[in-house]
Amino acid sequence: MSGFAIAGVVLGALPLVVTALKSYSKLAKIAGFWREIRREYQKFDTDLKCQRLEFIMSLRVLLLPLVTAGDKELIDRLIADPQGDAWKDHEIETRLKAKLQDQYELFEKIVYEIKQVVSDLESELSIDSEAVQEAFDASASAGTQDAGGTWRKMFSRRQAERRESRSVVKCKMKFVNGVQTRANLLSDFAKLNKNLQTVLNVSDKQAEIAKTQAAIASKSAIDDAICSFYLHAARLFNLLLASWKCTCPGHSAKLQLQHRTTLTESEFRLLLATSKDSYWELHRIRISQGNREIIEKSSRCIAANFKPKLQPGHRATAPVKSAMRMGTNTAQPKRVGLLSPPVPEITVTPAETMEASPTQAIHSLCISLGEHQESCYGYLHGEDCRYYVHPVSHGTIDTFAPLSLAELLTRRPRLRRLQRLALSLTLTSSFLQLFDSPWLPASLGKGDIQFIADPDDPGAFKLDQPHINSDFFSPSSQEQRRAKIKESLPRLGVVLIELCFGEPLEIQSYREELGIESDAKKSAALDLAAAIVWLGDVSEEAGPNYAAAIEWCLTGIRTIPTDTQEWRKQMLWKVVRPLEECYRDLREG
Template identity: 95%
Template sequence: MSGFEVAGLVLGALPLVVTALESYSKLAKIAGFWREIRREYRKFDADLKCQRLEFIMSLRVLLLPLVTAGDKELINRLIADPQGDAWKDHEIETRLKAKLQDQYELFEKIVYEIKQVVLDLESELSIDSEAVQEAFDASASAGTQDAGGTWRKIFSRRRAERRESRSVVKFKAKFLNGVQTRANLLSDFAKLNKNLETVLNVSDKQAEIAKTQAAIASKSAIDDAICSFYLHAARLFNLLLASWKCTCPGHSAKLQLQHRTTLTELEFRLLFATSKDSYWELHRIRISQGNREIIERSSRCIAANFKPKLQPGHRATAPVKSAMRMGTNTAQPKRVGLLSPPVPEITVTPAETMEASRTQVIHSLCTSLGEHQESCYGYLHGEDSRYYVHPVSHGTIDNFAPLSLAELLTRRPKLRRLQRLAISLTLASSFLQLFDSPWLPASLGKGDIQFIADPNDPGAFKLDQPHINSDFFSPSSQKQRRAKIKESLPRLGVVLIELCFGEPLEVQSYREELGIESDAKKSAALDLAAAVTWLGDVNEEAGPNYAATIEWCLTGIRTMPTDTQEWRKQMLWKVVRPLEECYRNLREG
């Protein structure tokens, strides 16, 4: 018999002991010795019921994670029917073993010992004695009949005969003389209940520890993936460089910057703009990496279409002065608007339906983009993986004139704090992911960050989608200078402090006092000095967490070895994660 079945037997036996004990009180009252046992009886009765409740509570805790979500009433049915077939359910028993693991044998031992204690209680209370059984059976058969009438019938014999009833005398003597024995049994019951509770607590704690360890391992894996993302970015850049074989003039390519929290799928979003006679043609694409072995398994699915799903209020815009108007159109003021972060809505298609696309290697990306596909243009062939190119949108615009962050910071009214914080988070996260790759070989200044006009509303810019230039089809793209992290990270810190206040550094008194320097390196040094002074105002403006992130970018990198990639993990936890928290608190605040 399994430990789970034994637990059901104990659960069924305990009410019988409690019910029989109630009959003893009636027997004692009729037999005339109630006052002699009343105090001890009440104490024993209360202690026994408490231990029974403790046992039931332990069973509920034990059963809670074992039942399926669709059968929430199973626990109540098990408790209400201890003799039911559910206590013999092998599936529940299997789940119990999986839950308790190494503690299962100890659990069985404890419930077997509890069963023995209950048997000893039955023996000690003389449940099998003639008088008690007669009284108990008669009381049960009487149903709702007046208890006094039942007992009078049982004890209708003469008083002298009742006094001579050996079973009654034996019960009275045993009850009065068994105080210590019953106390010991209840003490054993209490200890076993405590042991059972300990086993369950240990099991729950082990489950929590395992869950925590899994979460830590998962987070560590995510952190490692984010910190090594620049390697994947470099591979894709080189593939795009190799696939751009056209000589068409007027091409422009921009990589959308993204804040990534998980990397279950390596994905890049790019915008290709091509100048036509009187308009610009815009192609937005999504490139996702697929491992060759995984792709070839028919059971796997890959993303076949992508559609941004905007949250309510995403078209909220802030009007600015006429200086932001486009071209010669003076009647329509240019507006900038921060769209709420889009929630990806991915339609997955079984891999076998993509056979045609799998065999379509992209040799010329320009040519492939001209073939307006609805699902997939094909793939770029890497050494150990394929990068699938999917269309996101296609449209035209009269004038393609992205707005730089440098321009945006000079406009009025200023961006709202949540908008500025969202941009800061995206920039810091993208710097971590892309620095030292061909996408971002040097630094990330405010002039490098661009926002694209909405083709459906050219007067509004999508501020939740910052981009950087990605002229991989330019021969000079392979000759860009590799900047050192100690030079580039402080420059990012300057951008973050400008976003904190919504104003450019060069108009601040801290910077104006230092004068103008024509030499680029000296000017950057003066910018850094002014930003460090300006840093003293950040705590009051945006709080200590934001101030600490900027301080680390401006000065923290000086004390770190930069010959390894350890700075990336430091930046992840000292810059990106705190900015995440700042953004979340402000958004939910």
């Protein structure tokens, strides 16, 4: 018999012990010796019921994680029916073994010992013994009951004869002489209940530790993946470079910056713009690494949102305007807010009911983009994986003039704090992911960050989708220099402090006092000096976490060796994670 089944047997035997004890009280009242045993009886009755409750509670704790979410009443049914077939359920027994693991044998031993104790208690109090049964029958048959069920007379014999009845004396002596035996059995029951609780507590703690260790391992794996993402980004860049074989003039490519929290699906989003005679053609695409069939099926979910190509000149009657331009007396300035949090949810939802269309390798990305596809243009073939290119939207616009962050910071009204904090998080996360790759071979300055006008409303810029130029059309891009991290991070820190206040550094008194320098390196040094002074105001404006993140970018990198990638982990925990917390607190607060 399994340990789980034995627990059911114990649960069913405990009421019999309670019934046997109750029979003693009834017999004592009939036979006239209730006062002599009342105190001992009540103490034992209370202790027995408490141990029974302890055992039942342990069973509930044991069963709670074993039942399925769709059968929440199973525990109540098991407790109410200890003789039921559910206590012999092999599936529940299997779950119990998985829960207790190494403690299962100890659990079985404890439950078996409890069964022995309960069996001994039942024997000690059993009314099936001849002496107790005779005394009870003799006493019950000697008395009569009135209409109300109360005893009129306990015995027809004289008082002295009743007390000297052999069966009653045996019954009385059995209870009185068994005080120590019952106390020992209850003590054993209490110790075993405590041992059972210890086993359950250890099992729960082990499960909690295992869960924590798994979370730490998962977090560590995610951190490692984020810190090595630049290698993955470089591979994709080189594949795109190799696939762009056309000689068409007027191509422009911009990579959307993303804050990634999980890399189970490494997805890139690009905007490809091509200059035509009187308009610009815009292709938004996403590139995913993974299994072809699943990704192609999931891409069909995008088809519903796919925008058809618009005709040139479709906005000939609408003047192009800036979302941040100040309005006149008759019009209010239009302002673009953050349409969504900057943390993208990159998920794949396979549409199993649809069949995937054949997908071919992309040899010329320009030609493939010219072919209308609803799900997938094809794939770029890497050495050990494929990158699938999917359409997101396709349209035209009369004028393609992205707005840089440098321009945005000079315009009014100023960006809201949540917008500025979201941009700070996205920029720092993207810097960590892309620096040292061809996407971001140099530093990330405010002039490099661009916002694209909405094709449906060219006067509005999507401020929640920052982009950077990706000139993989130019052969010289292969020879772009790699900036030193010690020069690039401080420049990023300057951008972060500008976003903190929503104003450019150039107009601050800290910077104006230092003068203008034509040499780029000297000018950058003056910017850094002014930013360090300005840093003293950040804590009051945005909090200590934001201030510490900026300070690390401005000065912290000086103490970290840059010949390895250790700086990435430092940046992840000292810059990106604190900014995540700042953004979350502001958004939820």
